[in-house]
Amino acid sequence: MSEDPEPAENISGGAAGGGYADTFDADAPATRAEAVVDRLGELYWQKSYGGRDAFECLVRTILSQNTSDVASQPAHDSLMDRYSSRGDLANALAEADQTEVAETISSAGLYNQKSERIVDIAGRIREEYGGEAGFDEFVREEDPTVVRNALLEMTGVGPKTADCVLLFAGGRQGVFPVDTHVHRIARRIGLAPADADHEGVRAHLERDVPGEKCGFGHTAMIQFGREHCSARKPDCLDDPEACPMADLCDQVGVEPSTGEVVDPSEVETAD
Missing domain, CATH: 1.10.340.30 (Hypothetical protein; domain 2)
Known part of the structure; x- marks a missing residue:
């Protein structure tokens, strides 16, 4: 693994993005959201951010x-x-x-x-x-x-x-920006209600993820969405074992037996 595995073509910009490699305790997560972020940190990177103009x-x-x-x-x-x-x-x-x-x-x-x-x-x-x-x-x-x-x-x-x-x-801890990937994945995994809007997802993640882990939680979750948990064809459709988050995911809106994938909010509405 390179010294900074975060891609430069990213909103945070890899090594040029003002962040730096860091380490955080992952031994006993207090919430499932923290366990997910810890797994993402093991899969991609653990960083602290701040310092950009x-x-x-x-x-x-x-x-x-x-x-x-x-x-x-x-x-x-x-x-x-x-x-x-x-x-x-x-x-x-x-x-x-x-x-x-x-x-x-x-x-x-x-x-x-x-x-x-x-x-x-x-x-x-x-x-x-x-x-x-x-x-x-x-x-x-x-x-x-x-x-x-x-x-x-x-x-x-x-x-x-x-x-x-x-x-x-600003390098502010406890800030978990929610883009399209984070909004989809947090609800699909079950870290926020299926019908939560972007601000609702943000509130749940900032409540359940320790402040110092929110930064890399955000960037690593985006990378996970790009590599494994896309909107239309998440890895678990073909092979549950292909997804590194399988044991932590509720698969809200994903039905591997039929190949159907819908927005999590549609599952909530259907119920």
Whole structure:
């Protein structure tokens, strides 16, 4: 195994993502959710996060919305190449031509909408925090609830984006961002109610997973979703033993005997 097995093409960026390898006790998990996260840590990686530039992290997460990391990473890299050399990144993007920004991030999808959001948020950060340094200090040092609420007031910033900034830039423990993979897997395994929305899943995971394990729990669960527990064809359909989480999973919405796979919420409704 490499020193940092987390893929670089990821929202957290592997070795470049501001995290570092860490170890956590996995001897006696207090909840099933903690047992799942411990297993994910054994399967993929155990890391602590924090240290990324807050504004860049915010921009990176906006670029990842509704698109893959494979598509959004080149957009991020192109944006940094064009604007990071102009001094304060927030100030540079606040003054940038929106059409030029859209062209720069065109690989990310929804680039017109995302460029408007990035330029608008950059202007707000320049006005309210004086630029990226002031915003970075705010994210790292202010009360997490205050930071989260401030982020959610920004155009185009939802709970997952806000939580990624708190985790990857702020290094805040106890934050478990919920993306599409985490939302599906937590309900499929049975760690949250089948009909829970993203915020409901987040509440259950942050309640049942120790704060220091939430960061790698989030990133490793995404990797598990990509490799083993996809939306349409989880490994357990063909072979229950092929899934490293088989003994901990309720298989909500998955019926290997028939090959049927539905969203967990549909099972709840059917009952």
